[in-house]
Amino acid sequence: MPVSTRFNIASYFVDRHLIEGAGERTALIHDDTTTSYAELAALVNRAGNVLRDLGVRRGDRVLLILSDSVEFVACWYAAQKIGAVTAEAYTFLPAKDYAHFLSYTEADVVIVDTVALAAVREACELGRTPKHLLVLGCDDTELRAGKGANELSLSTALAHSSDQLDPAPTTVDDVAIWKFTTGSTGTPKACVHTAGTPLASYETYASSVLGIRQDDRVIAVPKLFFGYARDLVALYPFAVGAAGILFAERSTPELLFELIRRHRATILVNVPTMMSAMLTSPVITDADLSSLRLCTSAGEALPAELLRSWQRGVGVDVIDGVGSSEAYHIYLSQRPGEATPGDVGTPVPGYRARIVDDDGNEVPTGEVGVLEISGPTIAREYYRDREKSARTFRGDT
Secondary structure (H helix, E strand, O other), rough: OOOOEEHHHHHHHHHHHHHHHOOOEEEEEOOEEEEEHHHHHHHHHHHHHHHHHHHOOOEEEEEEEEEOOHHHHHHHHHHHHHEEEEEOOOOOOHHHHHHHHHHHHHEEEEEEEEEHHHHHHHHHHHHOOEEEEEEEEOHHHHHHOOOOOOEEEEEHHHHHHOOOOOOOOOOOOOEEEEEOOOOOOOOOOEEEEOOOOHHHHHHHHHOOOOOOOOOOOOEEEEOOHHHHHOOOOHOOOOOHOEEEEOOOOOHHHHHHHHHHHHHHHOEEEOOOHHHHHHHHHHOHHOOOOOOOOOEOOOOOOOEEEEEEHHHOOOOOOOEEEEEEEOOOOOEEEEOOOOOOOOOOOHHHOEEEEEEEEEOOEEOOOOOOOOOOOOOOOOOOEEEOOOOHHHHOOOOOO
16 A cells, blocks of 8 residues: 555554554464554563663664564554664574674574573673663563663563653654564674565565465464564454464474464465474374465475375475575565475565676576565665675665
């Protein structure tokens, strides 16, 4: 849908449902309970006020190192609502990796839970120390005082914060999201995306390809720090008033079977490694997957024989796709009902794919070249890497 230049991610994906009278619809399903859009909006506002009180301003980075939870979702949208820039890291990294993220993001506020807290504390001693650590899962007596970053209980701060908050007057062109590369050729680099990017990605992929709808309930194998999962669980569904399913535990076939059955999930956000594990699990014969209408696959190559085995053994439509941090999300995808083993599909509506040589000329069919992608969600740059940015990005390509 067309949007004006003025655009705030939290206002569109969360607050809009209250304005439209749909605040009581379920936004998140977790721990055998639910959080409505109205409840989520209030928590987003509380978290936004906490961040503002700690000095976070428009354009500042906020680093999230959290397990999947309602607080993760609320803090992510809170940063967006006040015009800050979100960045995320996995909760099971060594201290040296967190030291890189602390230095690279220059975030003055880092939100962390008890899973990663010890490693983040160690990382603070290895390099740059943020001004504040907002800690989820600790009470005030367990926090460090007078050493390193100022540690505060996130739960306590939220409880004492107002649930009223006006959105920052952000625009579609404001920097809003950092998506990190895998770091396969060095340390992870941030692909810098604007506020308009997630809406464009929803329209081109989630709406046009997946046909996501209001009655969907989406569950993911990867965790929310990975943009592939976060967008499909806690962003795209919110565009239509659907629900995401959250769980903090490590993904296993047995847990997934149980959660799909219990919460009647309709979309499973998957990766080929887990597809294989699910197929070989001894409990698959008793698994109730009748609520699923489709399964997405991305993050790694989907072998043709694995797709055939899934089609025979599960019978749920698989939508395989190719995406990247540089292009924000999926840009090549199969279509529902048209999954073909060994075929990654065609460009998502709004994107163009070409195989080119080193000079940018399209190569003849059958020859090897570089995949060039053009579309509405291409990153602006790699943060602090002008040389690689110049080699990689050119406008919407």
